[in-house]
Amino acid sequence: GDSVTQMEGPVTLSEEAFLTINCTYTATGYPSLFWYVQYPGEGLQLLLKATKADDKGSNKGFEATYRKETTSFHLEKGSVQVSDSAVYFCALSDRDYKLSFGAGTTVTVRA
Amino acid sequence: ETGVTQSPTHLIKTRGQQVTLRCSSQSGHNTVSWYQQALGQGPQFIFQYYREEENGRGNFPPRFSGLQFPNYSSELNVNALELDDSALYLCASSFWAGEETQYFGPGTRLLVL
Numbered sequence A: 001g002d003s004v005t006q007m008e009g010p011v012t013l014s015e016e017a018f019l020t021i022n023c024t025y026t027a028t029g030y031p032s033l034f035w036y037v038q039y040p041g042e043g044l045q046l047l048l049k050a051t052k053a054d055d056k057g058s059n060k061g062f063e064a065t066y067r068k069e070t071t072s073f074h075l076e077k078g079s080v081q082v083s084d085s086a087v088y089f090c091a092l093s094d095r096d097y098k099l100s101f102g103a104g105t106t107v108t109v110r111a
Numbered sequence B: 001e002t003g004v005t006q007s008p009t010h011l012i013k014t015r016g017q018q019v020t021l022r023c024s025s026q027s028g029h030n031t032v033s034w035y036q037q038a039l040g041q042g043p044q045f046i047f048q049y050y051r052e053e054e055n056g057r058g059n060f061p062p063r064f065s066g067l068q069f070p071n072y073s074s075e076l077n078v079n080a081l082e083l084d085d086s087a088l089y090l091c092a093s094s095f096w097a098g099e100e101t102q103y104f105g106p107g108t109r110l111l112v113l
Helices: none
Strands: A003-006 A011-014 A019-021 A023-026 A032-038 A044-050 A056-059 A062-065 A075-077 A086-093 A105-110 B005-007 B010-013 B019-024 B031-037 B044-050 B053-057 B064-068 B074-078 B087-094 B108-112
Touching: A003 A086, A011 A019, A019 A105, A023 A032, A023 A086, A032 A062, A044 A062, B005 B087, B010 B019, B019 B087, B019 B108, B031 B074, B044 B064, B074 B087
Parallel strands: A011 A105, B010 B108
Antiparallel strands: A003 A023, A019 A075, A032 A044, A032 A086, A044 A056, A056 A062, A062 A075, A086 A105, B005 B019, B019 B074, B031 B044, B031 B087, B044 B053, B064 B074, B087 B108
């Protein structure tokens, strides 16, 4: 079945550091890929998405490129802020009715 | 535009009891999905409702059931609660069943003692 594997955390960074969170997937078809973010005590917010190979999703300084050849969708941000501290989830939707999520990566940014 | 809302925000129940969680979908959305997020894990799909019919179900036992109403709001019912049912329950809505982008509510945190 469909599955998502993402980099284990926690990740601790200083402000203005570069952030990468690795995500790889397994799917039978051609899934759409998502990154969601969960701030403390809140639900999930859609951060970005990509629907086909080589698409780049971007939002709030975050980027991720859909790489079919490596089945990956790594999340990057060039200069993180304290406000980026959250749990980040990689997810896929394989043209069906559900999202399949990774286990989440906790990111803490220190001033 | 009103986002997805859920009630209650927190709930404490004892083993064997029954619980009902509620969700109002985002304006203009006719599809609601429910997810269970155990502590420290990613959300797991429970089921989806589209136009008042169940439109897919994850690997959850029948004691997890749901409803969708004509206004597209939804309920999740869990019978015979077990300790492992303690989790954050998330509701997500989408414009229609074939739309992959889902918008999540804040969740209901259920604690089973």
